[in-house]
Amino acid sequence: MIYDAVILGAGHNGLVTACYLARAGLSVCVVEKNGWIGGAAVSRELTPGFTYSNCSYVSSLFRPEIMRDLELPKHGLQILPYEGGAVFMENGDTLGMFRDHDANRREFARHSPRDAEAYDIYARDVLRHCRFIRPMLLRTPPDPARFRPRDLAELAWLGRQLTGQSERQIAEMIRFWTMSISDYLDHYFESPVIKAYLAVSAIIGTALGPMSPGSAYVLLHHYMGDVDGNIGAWGFARGGMGAITAALAASLRAAGGEIRVSAGVETILVQNGRAVGATLSNGDEVRAQRVISNMDVKRTMLTHVAEAELPADYLASVKKFKTRGSSGKLNIALDAAPVFPALPEGSPALKGDLHFTDSIERMERAYDDWKSGHFSADPFQDVMIPTMIDPTMAPPGKHFMSCFVQYAPPKIEGRDWTDADRDAFGQTCLDQIERHAPGFKDRVLHVEIRTPRELEAEVGLTEGNIFQGELTFDQLLFNRPVPGYAQYRTPIRDLWICGASTHPGGGVMGAPGRNAAAEILRDMRLAPKDMSDAYAVL
Amino acid sequence: MPMPSCDVLVIGGGLNGLACATRLAQTGRKVTLVEAEPETGGATRALPDLAKGVKAPALAHLLWHLDPRVEKAMTLDRHGLAWAARDIATTVLSPLGPLTVTGAQTSGPDAMAWNRLYSRLTRMAERLEPFRRMAPPRLGGGNDWLALARHALGLRLLGAREFRDLLRLVLINAHDVATDELTDPRLRALLCFDATLGAWASPRNPNTLILWLDRLAGQVAGRKQSLSLPKGGLPALAAAMTAAARAAGVTIRTGARVARIDIAADRADGVTLQTGEMLSARIVVSAIGPKPTLLNLVGARHLDAGLVTRLRHQKARGATAKLHLALSAAPDFGTDLRARLLIAPDEQAVDLAFNPVKYGETPAAPVMELLLSSAFEPGHAPEGQHVLSANVQFAPHAPKDAFSAKTSLLAAAMAQLERAAPGIGALVTASDFLMPQDIEARFGMAGGSWHHGDLSVEQMLFLRPLPELSRYATPVAGLWLTGAGTHPGGLSGAAGWNAAEAIERAGA
Amino acid sequence: MTATSLHRQPLAETPFHPRTSALNRLHNWGAWAGYRTAGCYGDTVMEHTAIRNAASLYDITPMIKYRITGPDAAAYLDRLTVRNVSNLAEKAVHYTAWTDDAGQMMDDGTLFRLGPQDFRLCCQERHLPWLRDSAWGFDVVIADETESVAALALQGPTSAAVLRACGFDIDGLKPFRMAEFAFAETNLLISRTGFTGDLGYELWIPPAQALALWDHLMMQGAPFGLMPVGSDAVMLARTEAGFLTANLDFIPAQQALREDRSRSPLELGLGWMVDWNKGPFTGRRALLAERETGGRWALVGLDIPGNVSAEGAILYHRKTAEAGFITAACWSPTLKRNLALAQVQARHADCRDLWVEIYALRELQYVKLMLPVRATPRPFFAPERRRATPPPAF
Known part of the structure; x- marks a missing residue:
């Protein structure tokens, strides 16, 4: 049979696209190379009784419009807000985080009374930027170099968004978008540990240090989501991040879509300049009216499309698209909860994110290691124990611990990672935790260590970049992934891209997938079905 | 109140101050310029002799930009400006052997690629250049819409392909462009070095390519992208501009350090010198930098608290140290000395040299730009001897330990020189080494920053030095800013000229 | 350790808590600036009646209190606030406001001149970063003394009588003046200020003597109908007096998420307090312009x-x-x-x-x-x- 659409890759964006297309009445098939679905939003049981969110591990950016449109809660998705958090400092003290505003202020005030109050001003200012950017997430960027009505209209819309603010605020915004998070935080704060805590979101997944200009935008990228309208808040997906893709898959099946696993794409078939299907690793061939790739633009074009089918300019731009991975991950099964002597028993901090980096300087030095082609000797880790809240992921009393690590380069001094490198990397991270939680290592039942090499091999993220492409201005908005091809289209007719390589980028947002579906339906002159308007920002 | 002694009082006799004063005098205003030092010239003034007969060039030793409006209106050629060298080549010193680059021309495996890249970026730079010659556009309106539309159209006329390319490249980092487009490490190093010269930035930082575009937008005496050395060095340019200013009727008082800007009835009405002498004026223009002008000379009390805070937080981080050496004979760099010499083997070296500066430390292997002005013409040093000036990158503006930072960076710079020109150390007869804080002390530049405040995207154009100060006016009526701290930065005279134009438009 | 204690008890208690909690029949508590304070002890109508008929005692410890000292303190406050501080006499208080550069209200509050170079600024919201930033170039020290000063509002027609019964001679104390009295081996500061529009006083004392003061007042005040009141009654009193409250009647500029939500003092009817001739203060240029063009x-x-x-x-x-x-x-x-x-x-x-x-x-x-x-x-x-x-x- 010839499908209306075949989607390459069962990551969350591919599934989102598939769902919207299936609901619009198209026959849809999703093919996935792994024996399981989910891409980087996945839950896996690698050791008996423990479920790992073994790539992405928390949720905030996933668009609530999509959850509603695709009835994901009905299909099992539940997002749990989390509480607390702590930074363990070298001097044995901690910086704790609390959901209660004044408790949080008093804790910050232990480190700096001034910063404790400055935090509210800072939060207000960042929220202003969030409010500006959120309406852009579910829109297709304009092509500023073309004069089609849709591009002019979209540019005019952007212009109105901008000029709807005061001159002062526009200037503030441009400054924010172009600054380093370190410089930005210097305007508000004096305490190194508070600055370090707040800088975290600016480096997660990023090939930038906190002192690199443009890192403030990355912070915004992580702040612009919400949990039930609470902008900037993060939560756990109950059952791990795979719950998101599992719900999407259920929603897709309910809409009549089909998913084939262990069926990775080999070649995207192109005939007379049109994509017509793909050959698969299992020997099958799928034929379709259109082919939609959830893989990043590099993998799609450089691995699965014959070079001769692509214009030289486009090919050159794809090759220049930056996908340097910067992150690693440890997934740990624990026999019992770790004990951090700096925290009292029962501290809510354990129900949130735990960090061990107490100054921007340490973060930046960790980045210097990455630049030189090494994993960080003193890495930054974002540690979570979802099982403190989620009863479904480990046996009672036992825990799943997720350690997200910056920085890990795609290559070690220009050569590929070896297993020995990987193990040394893992040991470095475990040692850091052990320093703050003596006896921690004795409680470890199983560890999965993932470097950019593993991320690329398993999930298909080129160079292990978790955003399918770095989030710097040269690769954002109408530049993402390739200037002139930022509207989910490619030079090959009927070949589309719907992954995080496209606007608005990564972070388990689902927005690229939904926007791509909207463009495809628009191209087919079909009215999107069950696609609610983006929630208004009042 | 006594009659003002002049219409306009300009503080600071650097190139921008001189340009601004001249233009205002040429339009019929009575202008007095006060300069704290015995000589005008600011960053281009001659430093005290290093050794007998050896003239150390000033802080600035080469010219990338000279605003054509300034050059023409001040008839600098008639006031003694001539050129010792134009279109000066750059030679990158490297273990691979030296590579000489003149504009788009070079040799080696990447000659073609360099030519293409240089030409492409130059085309973009030329479309951006007109923005240098106007007050920054305002985000809230009140613009010269015609000029703005013309310049914007100029960008669009690059064609869809290059326009898109510009939008991609405008905030990109220099390092990625260098590695994407070039293979020769020497050319990559050159691009990365020039994109971060005088900046507090690693070439891997986003927003650095635009700094190179800004350099490529330069022109000197009718030639674009022409690195130039005036006859007599940059102090001679200062002398010509000083002469032109006098000829236009500007009264120049040197050795007159301003203690404060006097404010009465909400207006700046003159200055008080450190001697206690008061000079009154209808308007005061300061070219010495936004921070010292507003924070020190005006004072917090006369300004809103938010502005003071934003100004204090404005980044002014000089990251370049200056080394002057008097040499008893010509050093052997294995190449023609009549070039700008770069010690920067590859792009990573530039990046690595920046790393320690982030933490207030110094690099073990600094990258350096060298100029031997004595190689271009006689008069800079006694016959047979030489004078070398070097920009040493990178240097911390706020070292954790000032003394050891200075000694270790100097030792590292000398070691770099020794590697590039074995035996040079033995030729040194006198030396002078300025860390950023020494530059601040000697030239009054905030943080030792060449631009009186970082010239970085978040402090550029309508954000320079701060959004509310970007059109040269200040909240204090009658007080205006110019100088490198204002748009477009640098010592081309453009900031001075733009400021004068803004003052004229305001009818002040 | 803090991390848990803050979790188990996110709200702090004022030094009067042992007494107020015993009296709070309804256990009706609300959060005020991170403190647990009584919304109503038992009957808001009777508490409001006490404010207007007899005397009321209201725990105002959570009020944010900044201490400003140093040779430039008066000059600093003249630059910070819209009123003329140089004219504020020692041992006097005035109601004041301050704005950002754009002339938008940061907050209002009461400024106490404790000495020639010694001031206390009381307000509803926290402003330490702004106060500290504004201090650049001035020889002043700014400290948050919210937790080190306990405070009570004693308001109502019989409040003066209560104080007299307590042994504090306040006969000569005019409105917006203060006086110090010895009490329990410490200094008790009494100012004739308040937020009810009625005859009333505010009492300021170190936390260690807070309970002694409470007990003394309650005992001596009983014949005069003194009763503790909660925030509900006080807010009713302030509304019928017509006083402004930050975050209810205006949004402090630094908290305004939507740019158009902030207001200038002129827009809030506070133009009367702006001293246009005292010299520069933050927001003056913007307010002058607004005076010309009119507010929104x-x-x-x-x-x-x-x-x-x-x-x-x-x-x-x-x-x-x-x-x-x-x-x-x-x-x-x-x-x-x-x-x-x-x-x-x-x-x-x-x-x-x-x-x-x-x-x-x-x-x-x-x-x-x-x-x-x-x-x-x-x-x-x-x-x-x-x-x-x-x-x-x-």
Whole structure:
């Protein structure tokens, strides 16, 4: 049979696209190379009784419009807000985080009374930027170099968004978008540990240090989501991040879509300049009216499309698209909860994110290691124990611990990672935790260590970049992934891209997938079905 | 109140101050310029002799930009400006052997690629250049819409392909462009070095390519992208501009350090010198930098608290140290000395040299730009001897330990020189080494920053030095800013000229 | 350790908590600036009656208190606030406000001049970063003393009598003045200030002596009808007096998420306190410009027909075009009037042909009222006893 659409890759964006297309009445098939679905939003049981969110591990950016449109809660998705958090400092003290505003202020005030109050001003200012950017997430960027009505209209819309603010605020915004998070935080704060805590979101997944200009935008990228309208808040997906893709898959099946696993794409078939299907690793061939790739633009074009089918300019731009991975991950099964002597028993901090980096300087030095082609000797880790809240992921009393690590380069001094490198990397991270939680290592039942090499091999993220492409201005908005091809289209007719390589980028947002579906339906002159308007920002 | 002694009082006799004063005098205003030092010239003034007969060039030793409006209106050629060298080549010193680059021309495996890249970026730079010659556009309106539309159209006329390319490249980092487009490490190093010269930035930082575009937008005496050395060095340019200013009727008082800007009835009405002498004026223009002008000379009390805070937080981080050496004979760099010499083997070296500066430390292997002005013409040093000036990158503006930072960076710079020109150390007869804080002390530049405040995207154009100060006016009526701290930065005279134009438009 | 204690007990307790908690029959607590404070001890109507009929005791420890000292303290405050601080006498207090560069209200508060170079600024919101940043270039020290000063508001017609019974001679104490008294081996500071519009005092004391003061007042005050009151009664009193509250009647500029939500002191009817001739202060240029061009909003006091409180209502011009909104409203038991504070667009400052749309909830059903409003001067309530010196016995 010839499908209306075949989607390459069962990551969350591919599934989102598939769902919207299936609901619009198209026959849809999703093919996935792994024996399981989910891409980087996945839950896996690698050791008996423990479920790992073994790539992405928390949720905030996933668009609530999509959850509603695709009835994901009905299909099992539940997002749990989390509480607390702590930074363990070298001097044995901690910086704790609390959901209660004044408790949080008093804790910050232990480190700096001034910063404790400055935090509210800072939060207000960042929220202003969030409010500006959120309406852009579910829109297709304009092509500023073309004069089609849709591009002019979209540019005019952007212009109105901008000029709807005061001159002062526009200037503030441009400054924010172009600054380093370190410089930005210097305007508000004096305490190194508070600055370090707040800088975290600016480096997660990023090939930038906190002192690199443009890192403030990355912070915004992580702040612009919400949990039930609470902008900037993060939560756990109950059952791990795979719950998101599992719900999407259920929603897709309910809409009549089909998913084939262990069926990775080999070649995207192109005939007379049109994509017509793909050959698969299992020997099958799928034929379709259109082919939609959830893989990043590099993998799609450089691995699965014959070079001769692509214009030289486009090919050159794809090759220049930056996908340097910067992150690693440890997934740990624990026999019992770790004990951090700096925290009292029962501290809510354990129900949130735990960090061990107490100054921007340490973060930046960790980045210097990455630049030189090494994993960080003193890495930054974002540690979570979802099982403190989620009863479904480990046996009672036992825990799943997720350690997200910056920085890990795609290559070690220009050569590929070896297993020995990987193990040394893992040991470095475990040692850091052990320093703050003596006896921690004795409680470890199983560890999965993932470097950019593993991320690329398993999930298909080129160079292990978790955003399918770095989030710097040269690769954002109408530049993402390739200037002139930022509207989910490619030079090959009927070949589309719907992954995080496209606007608005990564972070388990689902927005690229939904926007791509909207463009495809628009191209087919079909009215999107069950696609609610983006929630208004009042 | 006594009659003002002049219409306009300009503080600071650097190139921008001189340009601004001249233009205002040429339009019929009575202008007095006060300069704290015995000589005008600011960053281009001659430093005290290093050794007998050896003239150390000033802080600035080469010219990338000279605003054509300034050059023409001040008839600098008639006031003694001539050129010792134009279109000066750059030679990158490297273990691979030296590579000489003149504009788009070079040799080696990447000659073609360099030519293409240089030409492409130059085309973009030329479309951006007109923005240098106007007050920054305002985000809230009140613009010269015609000029703005013309310049914007100029960008669009690059064609869809290059326009898109510009939008991609405008905030990109220099390092990625260098590695994407070039293979020769020497050319990559050159691009990365020039994109971060005088900046507090690693070439891997986003927003650095635009700094190179800004350099490529330069022109000197009718030639674009022409690195130039005036006859007599940059102090001679200062002398010509000083002469032109006098000829236009500007009264120049040197050795007159301003203690404060006097404010009465909400207006700046003159200055008080450190001697206690008061000079009154209808308007005061300061070219010495936004921070010292507003924070020190005006004072917090006369300004809103938010502005003071934003100004204090404005980044002014000089990251370049200056080394002057008097040499008893010509050093052997294995190449023609009549070039700008770069010690920067590859792009990573530039990046690595920046790393320690982030933490207030110094690099073990600094990258350096060298100029031997004595190689271009006689008069800079006694016959047979030489004078070398070097920009040493990178240097911390706020070292954790000032003394050891200075000694270790100097030792590292000398070691770099020794590697590039074995035996040079033995030729040194006198030396002078300025860390950023020494530059601040000697030239009054905030943080030792060449631009009186970082010239970085978040402090550029309508954000320079701060959004509310970007059109040269200040909240204090009658007080205006110019100088490198204002748009477009640098010592081309453009900031001075733009400021004068803004003052004229305001009818002040 | 802090991390858990803050979790288990996110709200702090004031030094009076052992007494207030014993008296709080309803265990009705609310959060005020990170403290647990009584919303109502037992009966808001009786507590409000005590404010207007006898004497009331209200724990105002959570009020944010900044201490400003140093040779430049007066000059600093002149640059910070809109009023003339140099003219503020020692041992005097004034109500004041301060703005950002754009002339938008940061907050209002009371400024106490404790000595030539010693001030206390009391306000509703926290401002340490702004106060510290504003201090650059001035020789002053700014400290948050919120937790190191306990405070009580003693308000009502018999409040002076209570103090006299306690042994504090306040006969000569004029409104907006303060005096120090020895008490329990410490200094008790009493200022004739308050937030009820009535005769009243505020008492400032180190936390260690807080309970002794409470006990002394309650014992000596009993014959004068003194009773502790909660925030509900005090807010009713402030509304019928017509006083502004940050975050209820205006949004402090640094908290305004939406840019258009901030207001200037002129727009809030506080233009009277701006000293245009004292020299530069933050926001002066912007306010001068606003004085020329006019503001966007006006804060007005309203008298509304009927007896249904207009809380949260919207104002319409000619019953159709939105013209403003109510920020605070109450049926005033004291004045027998239906009062409100409102922000209206500047062109409707005269309130002509303005109507208020009230949704009155009556047994689960909303009854919609559209009523004409009338501007009425503030303060709504300002009895003679408030200013009389010496103060009357009741």
